[in-house]
Amino acid sequence: MVRLVTDYLEATAKKYPNKPAFVDEHSVLTFCELRDSAKRIATSLIKAGLFKKPIAVALGQSVQAVVAFLGAAYAGCFYTPLDTDMPESRIRKILETLEPGAVITNTAYSEKMASAFNDQKQILIYDDILQQKPNEELVDNIQKRLIDTDVLYVLFTSGSTGTPKGVIIGHRSVIDYIDWVEETFHVDSGSVLGNQAPFYFDNSVLDIYSTLKNGATAYIIPRKCFAFPIRLLEYVRDKKINTVFWVPSVLTQIANYDLLDECEIDCLHTVLFAGEVMPTRQLNMWRKRLPSALFANLYGPTEITVDCTYYVANRVLSDAEPVPIGIPCRNSDILVLNEKDELVHSDEKGELCVRGTSLAYGYYKNPEKTAEVFVQNPLNPYYPEKIYRTGDIVHYNERGELIYDGRKDFQIKHLGHRIELGEIETAAASLPPVKMACCLFDAAKDQIILCYVGDIAAKELREKLMSLVPEYMVPKRYEQLDLMPLNLNGKMDRVKLKEMLVRS
Amino acid sequence: MKKVIDILQELRPEFDFTTNEDYIEDGMLDSFDVVSLVSMMDKEYGISIKGREIVPENFSSLAKIQALVKKYGVTDEV
Numbered sequence: 001m002v003r004l005v006t007d008y009l010e011a012t013a014k015k016y017p018n019k020p021a022f023v024d025e026h027s028v029l030t031f032c033e034l035r036d037s038a039k040r041i042a043t044s045l046i047k048a049g050l051f052k053k054p055i056a057v058a059l060g061q062s063v064q065a066v067v068a069f070l071g072a073a074y075a076g077c078f079y080t081p082l083d084t085d086m087p088e089s090r091i092r093k094i095l096e097t098l099e100p101g102a103v104i105t106n107t108a109y110s111e112k113m114a115s116a117f118n119d120q121k122q123i124l125i126y127d128d129i130l131q132q133k134p135n136e137e138l139v140d141n142i143q144k145r146l147i148d149t150d151v152l153y154v155l156f157t158s159g160s161t162g163t164p165k166g167v168i169i170g171h172r173s174v175i176d177y178i179d180w181v182e183e184t185f186h187v188d189s190g191s192v193l194g195n196q197a198p199f200y201f202d203n204s205v206l207d208i209y210s211t212l213k214n215g216a217t218a219y220i221i222p223r224k225c226f227a228f229p230i231r232l233l234e235y236v237r238d239k240k241i242n243t244v245f246w247v248p249s250v251l252t253q254i255a256n257y258d259l260l261d262e263c264e265i266d267c268l269h270t271v272l273f274a275g276e277v278m279p280t281r282q283l284n285m286w287r288k289r290l291p292s293a294l295f296a297n298l299y300g301p302t303e304i305t306v307d308c309t310y311y312v313a314n315r316v317l318s319d320a321e322p323v324p325i326g327i328p329c330r331n332s333d334i335l336v337l338n339e340k341d342e343l344v345h346s347d348e349k350g351e352l353c354v355r356g357t358s359l360a361y362g363y364y365k366n367p368e369k370t371a372e373v374f375v376q377n378p379l380n381p382y383y384p385e386k387i388y389r390t391g392d393i394v395h396y397n398e399r400g401e402l403i404y405d406g407r408k409d410f411q412i413k414h415l416g417h418r419i420e421l422g423e424i425e426t427a428a429a430s431l432p433p434v435k436m437a438c439c440l441f442d443a444a445k446d447q448i449i450l451c452y453v454g455d456i457a458a459k460e461l462r463e464k465l466m467s468l469v470p471e472y473m474v475p476k477r478y479e480q481l482d483l484m485p486l487n488l489n490g491k492m493d494r495v496k497l498k499e500m501l502v503r504s
Numbered sequence: 505m506k507k508v509i510d511i512l513q514e515l516r517p518e519f520d521f522t523t524n525e526d527y528i529e530d531g532m533l534d535s536f537d538v539v540s541l542v543s544m545m546d547k548e549y550g551i552s553i554k555g556r557e558i559v560p561e562n563f564s565s566l567a568k569i570q571a572l573v574k575k576y577g578v579t580d581e582v
Contacts, residue, residue, distance in 0.1 A: 224528070227535030230556050253539070257555030453543065482547050483540045 003148045004171045006073050008178075008212040009035050016189065016215040022063040023239075024220040029063045031215065034070065039134035041071025044124070045102065046138050051076050053101030054154060054364075056094075056117075057199075058082040058109045061220055064126050065199055066208060068104045069153070073171075076142040077101065078151040080166070081199040083488065084109050091116040094156050094164050097365055104129070148172040154364050155202055157302050166364030167202075173305040176357045178209045180330045184310070185270055185294065187243065191216035192267075194241035196226070196250060198488075202302045203274060206245050216243075229254045233263035243270040245298075248278040249490045255282040256435050260289040274298035274307060276491045277404065277422065279429040281319040299325035299404065303373070303388050305358040308332040309402055320430040320468060322423075324401035325394065332356040334402065335387060336394055341378040349395045349405055349420075353387045360388070393420060412441045414448060415472045421448070424475060427468040428452060431461070436484040438492045439475065440501065450475035451497055453484050508569050508582050511544050521566060528560040538563060551576035 002008065009031065012021075017032035029037070045055065055072040057079050059065040065081065072079040080098055082091055095103070095117050102122045105113045113123055152171045156164040181187060187210045195218050197203035211218040219239050225232040233254065236244070251273060254260060271286065271293055278297055287295055300307035311326025328334045333355040336344045344350040355377060362370030377385045393405040405411075406422030413419075421439040428437035433456035440449045452461070458478035465474050485496040512521040519532045527533045533541065538558065546552050551573065562572045573582045 223535065224560070227528070227533070227538040228559050230559060254555075257558065259555040262556050483543045486536060 002175055004073065004143065004146055004150075005152060005174055005209055005212065006038075006070065006143065008209065009038070009070060012212055012215045019189075019215060020217050021211060022066050022218050022220060024061070024063045025222045027063050029067070034063075034067060036134060037067045037130060038070035038074055039136065039139050040130050040132045041068055041104070041126075042074030042139050042142075043135045044129035044132040045071065045075035045077060046135075046142055047132070048102065050101040051142065052150070053077050054080055054098045056080045056082050056098060056100040056103040058084050058091075058103060058105040058113050059126060060084050060109070061195075061198060061223065063220065064106070067130075068126065069199075069208070071104075073152060074139050074143065076146050076150070078153055080154045080156065083198065083200045084112070085488070088112060088116050090164065094166070097156075097164070097166060098154065146171075148175070151361070155200065155302050165366060165369055167302045168361040168364055169202075169302075169305055170361065173358050173360070174205060174209055176331055177205070177305045177307070177329075178213050181206055181210050182214060183330070185243070185272065185296070187214045187216060189215040191243050191270075192239065192241050193218040194236055194239070194244045194246075195220045196244065196246040197275075201275070202306050203245055203247070205306050206272075226250065229257055229259050230262060233259060233265055236268060237264050240267045242267050243272075244268065245272040245274070247275040247490045248273050248282075249276065249486065251286060252279060252282045252436075255285040260285060266290070269293050271295045272298055274300070277426065278323050279426075280317050280321055280323050281430055281432070283313065283323055284317065284319060287313060297323045297325060299402075300329075300354075301388075301390050301392075303360045303390070304332070304354045304356070305360070308354045308356070308358060309334060311401060320427065322403055322426045324397065324399075325404045326401050329358075332358055335377070335379065336396070336402075337378065343379070344395065347395050347397070349393055349418075351408060352390045352392045352394045352402070354390065355385070355387045359386060410439075410441075412443070412448075414441070414446060417470075417472050419448075419473055424448065424450065424465075424469060424473055427465060428461070430468070431456070431464050434461070436492070438484060438494065438497055440494065440498060442477075442501075447477055448473070448475040449477040449479060449501065451479045451481055451484070451501075453481050505580060505582075506548050508545075508573060509566060511541065511548060512566070512569075515540055515544070524565075526564045528564050533563060541569075545573060549573055549576070549578045549582070551578065 013031040013035040018030050020028050021031045021034045022029050055077045057068045069079045102124050103113050104124050106126045149170045154166040154168050156166050193207050195207040207218050225235050295313040297311045298307040299309045309325045311324040335353040336350040338344050338350040362374050373389045377387045391408045394402050397403050405420035410421040424439045425437045428434050434452050434454040436453045438451045485493040487493040542553050570582050
């Protein structure tokens, strides 16, 4: 039985030793080389006396970062990928919480790390520790002491209060998730993945571990391709990438720039997306272009190991209909609870809660925040059983598919109605001139504000919205933007939008 | 009408766009900046630049960006 993610690499390195595993702009690493390099890193960490300690990795989006992650895992430690573009103050906050046993970095980032991390002797330069000869016996002895519930990684998510929270995920949860990905999307040794998700964003877990388990190949797409969507499509074509797991904004941009017919991308047979709402109109443009490809909307917060529900787009969706988040992933259970903590009936809205092996152990060194959202299942008073409360509001449609309505924090009370701002955004985004839409609520003025990008006057937009949503949901104030502010993960930045509106 | 240089300066005030550096290769414009620049030029000059023309070669210098704007029929000095 697979117990640790390193078991994947052991098996695959035997089966496909010389097959490229990870490829970036500068290097190609085969499974055999990956295994060897990871064990060199592991040997260095073990010799430094590090066991069950956090290892921060600041190596950007590179094959070396993957080596370092697996090196930490082989050493019985766990890793935290750091976003090297992050402001130093945020890196410092994360390192203060994490207190890593070591920070693995390279000369490009070592200065930044040195000023953010007090313990200088624990900053390890990747190329230096790679010189260490791998000691198989030492690594084996450590591996024997590990169990599947040991921690694999801690990912920091932006807390709404400004203090990042470290989500703790074990090996077992990742193995459970990757098994599901393999059987649902038929990932195999013929799969060629195109990685977009930064390693500090958990969508990348699919790219890394599906590749390891199935002996696939993952191309780490150079960042600059995302500035020039046509280059991205050419990259997909040239590398014959057939499977992608991207954020919707990347797919949307390609569709908005009318680039779908500009490039031969018929190699793509599996297009997965998650992280924010995928606008249906742009999804339909993609489906029209690649009629035989599988398109699936995946949903899940970092706290439940990447995804807990999914929807395979297999029927016609009208542009005005939201893309469902679908049904639970195998071995995940979804409870939709109303305000009385009872299961919802028919199309009643409620908070999506998750039960399963996928649950994180909580937030690193933060018992208060952990206790707020990892709670006893209110439907089970008989024995301890944890569920995770996502804070996301959903309902079931008439087909029994889950529909995402918005964040609990975005649920507003206006003119006596309970309104999901996300529903207004979906309606606005379904109108052809609207390229992006983001809805805010000014509680002081009791006013719904729609910020949008697109060549349409506010008056006309308002008239069209009248036919799509009830009158009490039609926004009062309209802000036409040149561009939508996006955060580091490529999602619409509501905090920044609010600041912009306050200023104007 | 704003000039291209003003738009660039507005976008990234910390850089000097009159230098001979390559805006893209030298990291003066990142992926979000390019997207922003395209929509700002749309608004300022009323041109919608085609996706296939959003390539590094057209955004690497002031002269290249000006040439791109001219190509879309803007006759004024940009």
